[in-house]
Amino acid sequence: MPVSNSDIADLFDKAASLLEIQAANAFRVRAYRNASRVIRNWPESLASIIRRGSDLPKMPGIGEDLAEKIGEAVRTRNLALLTQLKRETPEGLVALLRIPGLGPKRVLLLQKSLGVRSVQDLEAALNEGRLDEIRGFGPKLEEKIRAELRRSGPGEPSERKRLALATAEQIAEPLLFYIKECANVKQATIAGSYRRRCETVGDLDLLVSCDDQEAVMKHFLAFEDIDQVVSKGATRSTVIFKSGVQVDLRAVGEESYGAALHYFTGSKAHNIHIRSMGVKRGLKINEYGIFRGSRRVGGESETDVFKSVGLPYIEPELRENQGEIEAAAAGRLPDLVRLDQIRGDLHAHSKATDGRLSIEEMAAAARKLGYEYLSITDHSKRLTVARGLDTRRLSSQLREIDRLNEKFSDFRILKSIEVDILEDGSLDLPDSILSQLDLTVCSVHSHFDLSARKQIERILRAMDNPYFNILGHPTGRLIGQRPAMEFDLEEVMKGAKERGCALEINAQPERMDLSDVHCRLAKKIGVMVAISTDAHSDHDLQFMKFGVSLARRGWLERTQVLNTRSCSEIVRLVRRKGVSAA
Numbered sequence: 001m002p003v004s005n006s007d008i009a010d011l012f013d014k015a016a017s018l019l020e021i022q023a024a025n026a027f028r029v030r031a032y033r034n035a036s037r038v039i040r041n042w043p044e045s046l047a048s049i050i051r052r053g054s055d056l057p058k059m060p061g062i063g064e065d066l067a068e069k070i071g072e073a074v075r076t077r078n079l080a081l082l083t084q085l086k087r088e089t090p091e092g093l094v095a096l097l098r099i100p101g102l103g104p105k106r107v108l109l110l111q112k113s114l115g116v117r118s119v120q121d122l123e124a125a126l127n128e129g130r131l132d133e134i135r136g137f138g139p140k141l142e143e144k145i146r147a148e149l150r151r152s153g154p155g156e157p158s159e160r161k162r163l164a165l166a167t168a169e170q171i172a173e174p175l176l177f178y179i180k181e182c183a184n185v186k187q188a189t190i191a192g193s194y195r196r197r198c199e200t201v202g203d204l205d206l207l208v209s210c211d212d213q214e215a216v217m218k219h220f221l222a223f224e225d226i227d228q229v230v231s232k233g234a235t236r237s238t239v240i241f242k243s244g245v246q247v248d249l250r251a252v253g254e255e256s257y258g259a260a261l262h263y264f265t266g267s268k269a270h271n272i273h274i275r276s277m278g279v280k281r282g283l284k285i286n287e288y289g290i291f292r293g294s295r296r297v298g299g300e301s302e303t304d305v306f307k308s309v310g311l312p313y314i315e316p317e318l319r320e321n322q323g324e325i326e327a328a329a330a331g332r333l334p335d336l337v338r339l340d341q342i343r344g345d346l347h348a349h350s351k352a353t354d355g356r357l358s359i360e361e362m363a364a365a366a367r368k369l370g371y372e373y374l375s376i377t378d379h380s381k382r383l384t385v386a387r388g389l390d391t392r393r394l395s396s397q398l399r400e401i402d403r404l405n406e407k408f409s410d411f412r413i414l415k416s417i418e419v420d421i422l423e424d425g426s427l428d429l430p431d432s433i434l435s436q437l438d439l440t441v442c443s444v445h446s447h448f449d450l451s452a453r454k455q456i457e458r459i460l461r462a463m464d465n466p467y468f469n470i471l472g473h474p475t476g477r478l479i480g481q482r483p484a485m486e487f488d489l490e491e492v493m494k495g496a497k498e499r500g501c502a503l504e505i506n507a508q509p510e511r512m513d514l515s516d517v518h519c520r521l522a523k524k525i526g527v528m529v530a531i532s533t534d535a536h537s538d539h540d541l542q543f544m545k546f547g548v549s550l551a552r553r554g555w556l557e558r559t560q561v562l563n564t565r566s567c568s569e570i571v572r573l574v575r576r577k578g579v580s581a582a
Contacts, residue, residue: 092118425461507547519554
């Protein structure tokens, strides 16, 4: 399989960590760390660019040497430098990096000060109280390390698994509701990657403003889901929930809340950029506020932070230092699509195949959400495990939808199908029945392991069919279960634009497909997207918010999202040239 941008970024990130452990030049470490970030978030497949024989695009902070290493990573799936660094670095030091709170700098400090070269050495130093000798290793950090060692048990700690955004929300929202019940809490927000709506979340950062920090801490530590208290203090406490998730609570005064919210929302790269802009204006910006010398000049709101450096407010989803600050300075920030602009769902299943409710029940649920339409996209016959529809059963379903639509004056059930793209690129149902539909969602459900070239040819051949409208869950990934198909998505997007097809952002939590990076690529190419839930029940229709989060992180605006439009506009937009109305 071709190497992905994420794979390349991981190699650069590991090299940066090992360089830092070896006390390499700080500028060199920073160069690899920056390269990792830029590569991971680059919208185009760097492997595909190299395979085409094209020059790599100009990427910030990546010169000739690092560009050559990107090429090496694509060709070998490795870096000779990384192999060398691993050979020179004791394995025990690499294991220490997996302990939360121990970054490369602290691992290096432990090695130099106490001779710690393994997890076992660290445990011994903890038990003997020798960490007290090192500046920066206070009681809170020591307890955090002990908690992690207890959690991981004997042997070396494993990397902590990140949670899907939807799973994190199930933990975060009850916590937020609970903390707001405390009378002393004025404001409360879950910050960090959760607030930036990243597709996966590590720890949860809960920030509150209050006038009695002791009362808030007491209330927080009484939360029933807490399994272990790692540390507790006047302004900060850290706990581990029964689910294994770490939660940090920070309490600040109202005068600092906006500055703290910006700081703890991140990303780190975004914050560094903003702080450096502040320095040029003679300002110090941190989690406590905005200062000119010793005088506080702002920090009550996040708007204060941006205004202090001459910028308009930047939405949390954009804060990745991927051009949002430059766009803000130039007045070119996107007007991001919002959940309340979604007018219907274009991918939903009924119990005719693998859904759990009738078409009428799904329509009722969509109407409760205020939608104007719902597209019923049951599976086609190829997907036998889902009891897919053949021509006869689909014809019967279309008649049922016609009967149901007679009941509505303000709502419409769209006649559709999720039709399989077969291995040879043909569609699973004949044009004679597809021509009777309002639209089609066309998806790959088999032969995920075709070569990149064959996968592209297969999908583009399917798009040649005039009744192909939307490419469903385009990469086929299932987070943590199945990797994305390896093919040049940019080529497929360009093919879709040329043919008048759209791509789906599938909001199912285990799919989240397209990714935010791919959404930004879709914006660049100018291909339309449909944000859909792939709902199999009324509850699943609520997943729309996760798809909107992906779109927002991908800089998409309302005009680029198909289902922000009226039902009649959609039917008109998806109709291909030469195809008459159904």
